[in-house]
Amino acid sequence: MWRGTVSAAWSTITTLTRRFLETVVPPLVMLALILFVWQILCGRPGATLPAPSVVWAEAGDLVMQPFFDNGPQDIGLGWRVLVSIERVLYGFGLASIVGILLGALVGQSVYAMRGLDPIFQVLRTVPPLAWLPLALAAFRDSNPSAIFVIFITSIWPIIINTAAGIRNIPQDYRNVASVLRLNPLEFFVRIMVPAAAPYIFTGLRIGIGLAWLAIVAAEMLTGGVGIGFFIWDAWNSSRLPDIIVALAYIGLTGFVLDRLVGMIGSIVTHGTTAS
Amino acid sequence: MQRPYLKVDHVSKSFSRGGKTTEVLSDIQLSIARGEFVAIIGHSGCGKSTLLNLVAGLTPVTTGGILLEEREVASPGPDRAIVFQNHSLLPWLTVYANVRLAVDKVHGKKKSRRERHRWTMHNLELVQMAHAKDKRPAEISGGMKQRVGLARALAMEPKVLLLDEPFGALDALTRAHLQDSVMRIHASLGNTVIMITHDVDEAVLLSDRIVMMTNGPAARIGEVLDVSLPRPRERLELAADPVYVHAREEVLRFLYERHHFVEAA
Numbered sequence: 001m002w003r004g005t006v007s008a009a010w011s012t013i014t015t016l017t018r019r020f021l022e023t024v025v026p027p028l029v030m031l032a033l034i035l036f037v038w039q040i041l042c043g044r045p046g047a048t049l050p051a052p053s054v055v056w057a058e059a060g061d062l063v064m065q066p067f068f069d070n071g072p073q074d075i076g077l078g079w080r081v082l083v084s085i086e087r088v089l090y091g092f093g094l095a096s097i098v099g100i101l102l103g104a105l106v107g108q109s110v111y112a113m114r115g116l117d118p119i120f121q122v123l124r125t126v127p128p129l130a131w132l133p134l135a136l137a138a139f140r141d142s143n144p145s146a147i148f149v150i151f152i153t154s155i156w157p158i159i160i161n162t163a164a165g166i167r168n169i170p171q172d173y174r175n176v177a178s179v180l181r182l183n184p185l186e187f188f189v190r191i192m193v194p195a196a197a198p199y200i201f202t203g204l205r206i207g208i209g210l211a212w213l214a215i216v217a218a219e220m221l222t223g224g225v226g227i228g229f230f231i232w233d234a235w236n237s238s239r240l241p242d243i244i245v246a247l248a249y250i251g252l253t254g255f256v257l258d259r260l261v262g263m264i265g266s267i268v269t270h271g272t273t274a275s
Numbered sequence: 276m277q278r279p280y281l282k283v284d285h286v287s288k289s290f291s292r293g294g295k296t297t298e299v300l301s302d303i304q305l306s307i308a309r310g311e312f313v314a315i316i317g318h319s320g321c322g323k324s325t326l327l328n329l330v331a332g333l334t335p336v337t338t339g340g341i342l343l344e345e346r347e348v349a350s351p352g353p354d355r356a357i358v359f360q361n362h363s364l365l366p367w368l369t370v371y372a373n374v375r376l377a378v379d380k381v382h383g384k385k386k387s388r389r390e391r392h393r394w395t396m397h398n399l400e401l402v403q404m405a406h407a408k409d410k411r412p413a414e415i416s417g418g419m420k421q422r423v424g425l426a427r428a429l430a431m432e433p434k435v436l437l438l439d440e441p442f443g444a445l446d447a448l449t450r451a452h453l454q455d456s457v458m459r460i461h462a463s464l465g466n467t468v469i470m471i472t473h474d475v476d477e478a479v480l481l482s483d484r485i486v487m488m489t490n491g492p493a494a495r496i497g498e499v500l501d502v503s504l505p506r507p508r509e510r511l512e513l514a515a516d517p518v519y520v521h522a523r524e525e526v527l528r529f530l531y532e533r534h535h536f537v538e539a540a
Contacts, residue, residue: 170363172359172361172363173363173365175333175351175357175359175363176363176365178333178350178351179331179333179351179352179353179355179356179357179431180353180376180377180380180381180431181351181352181353181380182380186380190365190376191365194365194367195365195367197367269367
């Protein structure tokens, strides 16, 4: 009998190992390949961009020590990313609340949709940074302006997807609600939000992606200690290796944020999509 | 004759679309006594589901009126609970939570938390689904979903229980099991039931009266047949019972001789 247990454990270990190899090794191989090509292209004398070896030599400390703190503008990239994430969370959090409520209104009421949908469709095409001057004029401060830009960037996909989700609630669920005589608040909480949750989370996931795209651009213009301003600052002082490290930070953070929202979504919507 | 419990009084229903009006139901008259089990049978597209939706209050009548205990039916409510053909359980809630939602909403003011829990479990036991109370609808079979749908409807203690082709999508064996459950529950609780069906055997086996509908558009009640078989009824014994065989013949003759299905009607 113990032999069966051991062989079962052994097969679990081998499948886990295989899965690890299948998911982790291919991207690592490709990364090595890309670094190699990059090194060849930028390693020659007269190249305009730094090669990986130069980046490592000049900005390796930024990679190895994300959380050092040597005074107001001399802090680790980890801190800068956290400052940017904080702004994103304020703007994105607000956008989630307002977006889901507005989306519910547009999805539920034909008149609200006829009135608001065309306006939303026009406004959502406005590039995030085009809002910045208006925001600066209105708030007279850079931090709330950056948060506003995040808000206005990420709200549209949330509204549009929530509305689509609510329009797609099966008539059966509405019938159940009306037989039970659920009031509008109960209907919103018990039927609308769970039934539209897969759509809502699609909107949230697109929204957080756009928010992260916008914060870097907004911070370049508004200053502060965010990761976006760091890039602008590095450009002004010709520290190209720093910029490349910052890009890696931004990419990885965006990836993590996206996966995080996706993960929360799949936990929350567990079982809602099956019939 | 005593006053009818549920009265469908000269009801017509028309749908308008793009300036064109189609009459689906025409001058329906039906009186149902308390505790009676009535089956409505007809070819698909004859408007029998529309009739049920009118009684449920999910769609408004065009002319005429529906009275339940001499009060007009205007909107949906738990006194006319429905078991839908496609179960309509909320997939994000467990079996227990689906029934509990109805119990909380309908009995929230009258019963304590403990009583509501007991009542939920009682109704799940009634349909033999207490063992699956923590499963989600996606994890149980079609027949089980219908059982839970039935438990949810029964838990509302409706004055009239509406069954909209509840077993139409199930295989024959499962359907027979559920029919037996419905008969058992009807015998012990004495519910007033309206059941939509297109299954002749099901109609004869379960009901006290069979309402046969003509083909649409403008469907009417063609004939009403009393099924005077004593209860409890046993499926196996009935197969050879002359009353059963006769009733079955009557319905079949109505459906296939006088009002045979018209393609694309």
